[in-house]
Amino acid sequence: MEIKVMQKILNENDQIAQQNRKELEKQGIVLINLMSSPGSGKTSLIENTVKSLDHKISVIEGDIQTTLDAERIAKLGIETYQINTGPFGGDCHLEAAWIKNALGEMGTEETDLIFVENIGNLVCPAEFDIGAHHNVLVLSVTEGEDKPLKYPLAFRNSSVCLISKIDLLPYLDIDMDKIKSNISKVNPQANIIEISNKTGEGLENWYDFLISQIKK
């Protein structure tokens, strides 16, 4: 007797995302998709990571407009590709096809790790698979404890949640345990790491995670 199996039919974006992931795996490259609200410290995190890890890292910067973050990263002497999603009112997320195009133009042969700094918002980027091996969500302590409950998709789709700006904790009425328990409510598997890009506290745990993922 025939068993009917319902399969998820991938839409075009998901198909290209799968291709990106597989193509990078063939080359032994890890793709990390960084998502957050504006100003949580994604660019500072990349700067610290590039300075600290002894691996070849490239960066794809997603912004609606400006090349401000790409200019910061390029100063580190690493390959940086800017995707601008358009003039005023451009797209609020990156799509797999744009990443595919960027990867093709970058030349990735000797790269170990590629960061995508997605557009700064907690809603739209989480809806589009770009082909990353890990989505990493950065939540700064200044944003409040309730954000995982209010923007669950972004937290649910991320294997790592970095809680940033912990150096500001003494000056805030924020309960770190509540942030963590809210993350765990929407994503019990999330690997939660507390960091400060300013003092460097906790970054070793982030680097350990990355090193465990790098194939080369």
Added chain:
Amino acid sequence: MEIKVMQKILNENDQIAQQNRKELEKQGIVLINLMSSPGSGKTSLIENTVKSLDHKISVIEGDIQTTLDAERIAKLGIETYQINTGPFGGDCHLEAAWIKNALGEMGTEETDLIFVENIGNLVCPAEFDIGAHHNVLVLSVTEGEDKPLKYPLAFRNSSVCLISKIDLLPYLDIDMDKIKSNISKVNPQANIIEISNKTGEGLENWYDFLISQIKK
């Protein structure tokens, strides 16, 4: 000789937004649309304002999910209407039709001022006119100086820009003059007000603005 005039043809959302604005004007009600990144302090701002102003205020809360903010506001004993844009992956903005519907259900006869707390992101809400008399953008000092340049539409469409969390300035490497000059670059007309919801600093200037707008 006939003079041809090209007119902007309003799309459906813009038409309903116009209706909302006119209908509220007839009733002498001011509608303020609050936009920001997640965690900039919109809800705290509403709480402080409701406690300080001697006017009848109502609130429409926009969230993808949860009623956390609405519950905070309802504790103040004022009328609160929650719009949830859907379960995981819901809309990243509010639209004029939903505001029209909310206004119809709320009963606004005795209201002086209505706040809409839009969904927390700097991209999509700015693309949809909801019929507000003023868009007000809240940017917290922790988000960095470059945000007006990276998300210009939201700043350009706002007549007032509140710079929040100024109590944290001593603990941040942030240049307030640069935040302000970047706001002025994308919106030279913006009324910029520095505030702290925690200490109350600067809120008088915000209240003065609101009182100057209230018709009743």
